[in-house]
Amino acid sequence: MQNPSQQMIQIRWHGRGGQGAITAAKVVAEATFKSGYGGVVMAPTFGTERRGAPVSTSLKVSREKIYDLSPIQFPDIVVVLDYLILNEVDVTVGLKPGGLLILNSPRSVSDHPFPDFRVAVANVTKLGIEAGLRKGIVNSGIIGALGKASGLVDIEVLSQCIANEFVGRKPAENARAAELVYAATEVSEPSRGGSHA
Amino acid sequence: MSEKLIDSGNNAAAMAVQLAAAEVIAAYPITPQTPLTEKLSELIAAGEMDAEYVAVESEHSALGVCIGAASAGVRAFTATSSNGLLYMSEQLHWAAGARLPMVMCVVNRGIGAPWSVWNDHQDAMSQRDAGWIQLFAKDHQEIVDITLKAFRLAELVHIPVMVNYDGYYLSHTYMPFELPDAAVVKEFLPAYEYAHALDPQKPESLNTVTLPDSRNDINGVKQPGYMDIRHNLHQEMRLAMDVLEEIDADYQQRFGRGGTPIIDPYCCEDADYIVVAMGTLANQFRDVVDRLRQEDGLKVGVLALQIYRPFPTAKIAEALQSAKGVMVYEKGLSYGNQGALYADLKSALYPYPARPQLHNFIVGLGGRDIRTEDLCQTLKSACLQDDLSSPEQTDTPQWIGLQL
Amino acid sequence: MPDSRFKVLTSASTSGPGDAGRTGSWRVERPILDYSRCIPAKTGKSACHLCWLYCPDNVVSKAIEPKIDLEYCKGCGICAEECPAKAIEMVSEENFVAGGEDE
Numbered sequence: 001m002q003n004p005s006q007q008m009i010q011i012r013w014h015g016r017g018g019q020g021a022i023t024a025a026k027v028v029a030e031a032t033f034k035s036g037y038g039g040v041v042m043a044p045t046f047g048t049e050r051r052g053a054p055v056s057t058s059l060k061v062s063r064e065k066i067y068d069l070s071p072i073q074f075p076d077i078v079v080v081l082d083y084l085i086l087n088e089v090d091v092t093v094g095l096k097p098g099g100l101l102i103l104n105s106p107r108s109v110s111d112h113p114f115p116d117f118r119v120a121v122a123n124v125t126k127l128g129i130e131a132g133l134r135k136g137i138v139n140s141g142i143i144g145a146l147g148k149a150s151g152l153v154d155i156e157v158l159s160q161c162i163a164n165e166f167v168g169r170k171p172a173e174n175a176r177a178a179e180l181v182y183a184a185t186e187v188s189e190p191s192r193g194g195s196h197a
Numbered sequence: 198m199s200e201k202l203i204d205s206g207n208n209a210a211a212m213a214v215q216l217a218a219a220e221v222i223a224a225y226p227i228t229p230q231t232p233l234t235e236k237l238s239e240l241i242a243a244g245e246m247d248a249e250y251v252a253v254e255s256e257h258s259a260l261g262v263c264i265g266a267a268s269a270g271v272r273a274f275t276a277t278s279s280n281g282l283l284y285m286s287e288q289l290h291w292a293a294g295a296r297l298p299m300v301m302c303v304v305n306r307g308i309g310a311p312w313s314v315w316n317d318h319q320d321a322m323s324q325r326d327a328g329w330i331q332l333f334a335k336d337h338q339e340i341v342d343i344t345l346k347a348f349r350l351a352e353l354v355h356i357p358v359m360v361n362y363d364g365y366y367l368s369h370t371y372m373p374f375e376l377p378d379a380a381v382v383k384e385f386l387p388a389y390e391y392a393h394a395l396d397p398q399k400p401e402s403l404n405t406v407t408l409p410d411s412r413n414d415i416n417g418v419k420q421p422g423y424m425d426i427r428h429n430l431h432q433e434m435r436l437a438m439d440v441l442e443e444i445d446a447d448y449q450q451r452f453g454r455g456g457t458p459i460i461d462p463y464c465c466e467d468a469d470y471i472v473v474a475m476g477t478l479a480n481q482f483r484d485v486v487d488r489l490r491q492e493d494g495l496k497v498g499v500l501a502l503q504i505y506r507p508f509p510t511a512k513i514a515e516a517l518q519s520a521k522g523v524m525v526y527e528k529g530l531s532y533g534n535q536g537a538l539y540a541d542l543k544s545a546l547y548p549y550p551a552r553p554q555l556h557n558f559i560v561g562l563g564g565r566d567i568r569t570e571d572l573c574q575t576l577k578s579a580c581l582q583d584d585l586s587s588p589e590q591t592d593t594p595q596w597i598g599l600q601l
Numbered sequence: 602m603p604d605s606r607f608k609v610l611t612s613a614s615t616s617g618p619g620d621a622g623r624t625g626s627w628r629v630e631r632p633i634l635d636y637s638r639c640i641p642a643k644t645g646k647s648a649c650h651l652c653w654l655y656c657p658d659n660v661v662s663k664a665i666e667p668k669i670d671l672e673y674c675k676g677c678g679i680c681a682e683e684c685p686a687k688a689i690e691m692v693s694e695e696n697f698v699a700g701g702e703d704e
Contacts, residue, residue: 026371029203029371030203033203033373038373039373040203040371040372040373041370041371041372042370042371042372043365043366043369043370043371044365044369044370046229046314046315046365046369066372067480067481067483067484068480068481068483068484068569069366069367069370069477069480069481070481070566070567070568070569071566073568073570295611296609296610296611353604353607354604354607355607355609393611393613400615400616401613401614401615402613402614402615402616403611403612403613404611404612404613405612405614407612412621412622413619413622414614414615414619414620415614415615415617415618415619415620416615420612420614421610421612423612425610426610426611426612429608429609429610430610433607433608433609436606436607440604440606
């Protein structure tokens, strides 16, 4: 048997309390499960966080059942719902060289130099408003960036899972936000080499 | 039709209780159990579950309501965590002594002081002598399967059953599981009929002051004294293990899952060193076992204990007869002594010829991260430590992950 | 679905005379009923019967002439206290030691 971590894709989500990082991770968990991954574990990290404080969530995805529920130490992918968190939290801690860093940022990808990682950037906040959402709803949109940059799950499946999750809370607009972000996401390769996640 | 879905452990438990057609739910919210009881109250409010939800002012009352419901011949369910379980303590002993079948999910959490909302097993371990059957789940599928089996077990043996699962690691984590077909569950778990259900036409005094000695009742029939009742509880609790195996076999036939209701060994057939653990910790060790076998050529295995009370003395002792070393990792302890599971296991081994070298590790109290790396390292060094140091030293628990 | 392997011993009892054994021996005073005063006996109707109602050991019969079961009567005297016709007198057991006297 191979080292389980080599067969597993580990995604760490960073957001602010109330921003919906857990919901976003839950939607992607559902979508990967529907796409045939038998091992999916989405584990929120619970503490005494309040609205606005930095929070994180783990999502592990594997073809096989996952037995280890311990928190992610060495993620393959890090998703950041608000780029300003970069000033407060070292979001790349443990991120494998060549791993993928996904940012919601109004700046371009070249403004976020991380030489060891693939970096994907989209202005999720702006695209969410374009999709008809209230300002600050980014947890549906960021899923589009993850879909585009990781290729883990088809955008159609992600859209459908978003619509299911947001029943009664603008499902079509939330799905559309993810689709707009999917189309707009820019990706840069690591400048120092290293393999893809 | 059975259904495959992905959801939280608390929701998995709620759906199992719905499938089991519990008729009375009485619970008081406490983290991390709260979403389970919220889900049940939602199901009842939406008319998707035909049960009475009794809102109570404390855990003590919650179990009191279940005691009343079970006495009336009604299928009752409650759930709690940590200090909530301790607040129930008096009623726990009562439910068991009165031989009232019911099921309670305990979403395991550390005990205050100081307050902690995170996971360990001290809550359940501290109530091990209350006379309840204590089962432990390792994942969401087991939460569902064990909860359904627990209702049937409780009603067959007339002993209340606690279904334990790890707070956050399972309660708030999303993972896939299969929900069995409702019609087949109905066949597996027929409606609860209690021969001694309260009946106004047949007034009785129940569990009043019971004399030390047995005595004849008004019909001249010999009635048990306190000690006879308690002895019977002990005997029948031991016998309940057989019944659990029978129930599990039936469950496996109907739903295709089962076979390890008492102990769940992984890579133990040829193992020189066997880890014993409960709950999600035992599953985490599967990856550790794979790694040490692959990278270090160590013949290790892990034995998950699925039932803590009654303690499967013979089964576990026999499973460890060919091991050179046994490493007990646990999330709780008997303060001033050692891990409770470790002490139980050591006592189980005493009458048997093989006496493997024993090691006790305390991990993850109050939610301290249990790093797989630490499990690998401590297990490996315990395997390689062939020469016994002083008996006192080997018998002292080692704490993993201390930061001060 | 009872399982025959399980006896399920519990503490349950039906209240009635003898629930605590042959308690007649506990008695130091014996209730003696004077039927010439007793309301049901006098009227021939099932009236009053407060002795039957109040007896904590359920040893008074609800008959037109109420009977007290001395096998189990502890002699507490509640019946005598409650009787509105003062038809029950508590008499020391010493009077019955020699035997022969009836009740």
